[in-house]
Amino acid sequence: MNTERTAGVFAVAAEQHCFRSASSIVHEAILTLELDVTRPDQVKTAVAQAHAHFGRLDVVLNNVGYPLIGTIEEASAEDVRALYETNIIGTLSVIQAALPLLREQGSGHIIGISSTLGHVTMPLIGYYCSSKWAFEAIHESLAMEVKPFGIKVTIVEPGAYATEFGGPSSGKFATGLDIYADLKAQVFERMKTMERGDPNATPDAMFKLVDAENPPLRLFLGRHNLPQVRAAYADRQTTWETWQSVAESAQGDTKE
Numbered sequence: 055m056n057t058e059r060t061a062g063v064f065a066v067a068a069e070q071h072c073f074r075s076a077s078s079i080v081h082e083a084i085l086t087l088e089l090d091v092t093r094p095d096q097v098k099t100a101v102a103q104a105h106a107h108f109g110r111l112d113v114v115l116n117n118v119g120y121p122l123i124g125t126i127e128e129a130s131a132e133d134v135r136a137l138y139e140t141n142i143i144g145t146l147s148v149i150q151a152a153l154p155l156l157r158e159q160g161s162g163h164i165i166g167i168s169s170t171l172g173h174v175t176m177p178l179i180g181y182y183c184s185s186k187w188a189f190e191a192i193h194e195s196l197a198m199e200v201k202p203f204g205i206k207v208t209i210v211e212p213g214a215y216a217t218e219f220g221g222p223s224s225g226k227f228a229t230g231l232d233i234y235a236d237l238k239a240q241v242f243e244r245m246k247t248m249e250r251g252d253p254n255a256t257p258d259a260m261f262k263l264v265d266a267e268n269p270p271l272r273l274f275l276g277r278h279n280l281p282q283v284r285a286a287y288a289d290r291q292t293t294w295e296t297w298q299s300v301a302e303s304a305q306g307d308t309k310e
Contacts (some may be wrong), residue, residue, distance in 0.1 A: 062093060091118050091144030092150075101151040110159055113264050114152045117167040121139050121182040124228025125237070133228055134181050135246030141185035142192070149196065163206045166193045170213050170274070170282045173283045178241050198273055208269050210260075214253045275310050 055197055085107050089100045105111055119141040122133055149164060156162030170178070172186035190209055197207035230238070256275055274280055294301075 094147045096149045113163045115165040121225040129228040156205045160204045170279045174286045209272045213279045231252040
């Protein structure tokens with residue numbers, strides 16, 4: 055960690071092993087707290103503690119979430135609710151706890167860690183993708199709502215990185231059905247050869263983001279994101295244009 059940049063860091067961890075690792079970092083400008091984002095009361099307490107400790111909140115970075123691995127048919131309603139409780143409701147709890155403090159100080163930067171999968175989808179993680187699409191919409195609306203208060207919002211959209219994300223320790227697997235065995239084998243095999251970025255290369259990009267006077271609403275991390283998203287939107291635009299005459303026919307007769 056570049057200690058020259060630790061001008062007051064409030065770090066939280068959702069799991070015991072992560073909390074122990076974060077707590078091992080001793081620095082006067084770092085406050086570590088254990089936090090379960092699915093417990094709104096704990097979220098409010100942690101955010102208030104951080105604000106009281108540092109006197110203000112300049113950047114609130116939400117990096118919470120896990121993938122539910124399984125087909126749309128396989129995942130149970132209980133699994134999907136649990137996913138949204140963490141990936142969406144947990145994120146909202148942090149934002150809603152921080153906003154009154156950011157409004158009062160008249161500034162702040164809310165950064166939400168989304169994914170390229172907030173624009174495209176893959177088989178087996180459709181529900182995770184859906185949570186990121188919701189995440190994107192929420193933050194885009196939020197940006198318009200809080201701009202008058204001097205608060206900035208950025209959605210960071212990483213591609214694939216060489217981390218534990220998606221592995222047995224970070225994801226939940228839905229109960230499988232044999233009929234999808236071949237599909238899963240194909241997807242998992244493709245993932246083995248997927249080029250993954252180096253997470254140690256990301257801090258400089260994040261520092262440039264928080265230092266920017268006018269940060270963007272969206273920022274990709276990685277080199278493959280833009281080509282993937284560009285191709286996806288080109289395909290969608292072609293489909294929309296092909297069916298535009300049908301779409302317009304559904305407008306009905308309107309008065310000028």
